[in-house]
Amino acid sequence: DGGITQSPKYLFRKEGQNVTLSCEQNLNHDAMYWYRQDPGQGLRLIYYSQIVNDFQKGDIAEGYSVSREKKESFPLTVTSAQKNPTAFYLCASSIDRGTGELFFGEGSRLTVL
């Protein structure tokens, strides 16, 4: 089945630690995205990538980093510089630069202990 796979689904982190969330897609989509969702709120864009080896900051990029070395993969690192990292993180992809339908993964819930 084609789709987007995020892992892990649940992740716990101690303060001061970096963690990396995985996102893999087999839809052959060019564009990939990372969103953050806080309880009862909408999605806020962290980073996006429209092509391999290129990515752009979204609205809330501070404290996060990404890479796009392969078309299929767009991992997100939550660094210790992110002051309030506890949230639900969603990865998405789209066929092109993102003005059409987005396909989402099932999300990763990060909790800072």
Add this chain to the structure above:
Amino acid sequence: SQQGEEDPQALSIQEGENATMNCSYKTSINNLQWYRQNSGRGLVHLILIRSNEREKHSGRLRVTLDTSKKSSSLLITASRAADTASYFCATDPSSGSARQLTFGSGTQLTVLP
């Protein structure tokens, strides 16, 4: 920044009734999309309506768009308990250097059996 804002924030109805959710936005758009999110899951695309369209149907879903009022509505007819979810509108702005979808904060729909 969140351009789309849904109304109401929460809606509770009986099975078989119709559910109407509204979305207002601020700037000109190319298209507006509606997504559904079950609790703790990723978002699923429901329907896309372009700026030159006024109404669109998909199964039990009916979406309208009024660009003069910068608003859209999503109607779910003959609701079922399985329709219980959060519904988000997302707008694709027609201007700006980084055209990316902007999500609203969502409407939480509860359909009571």
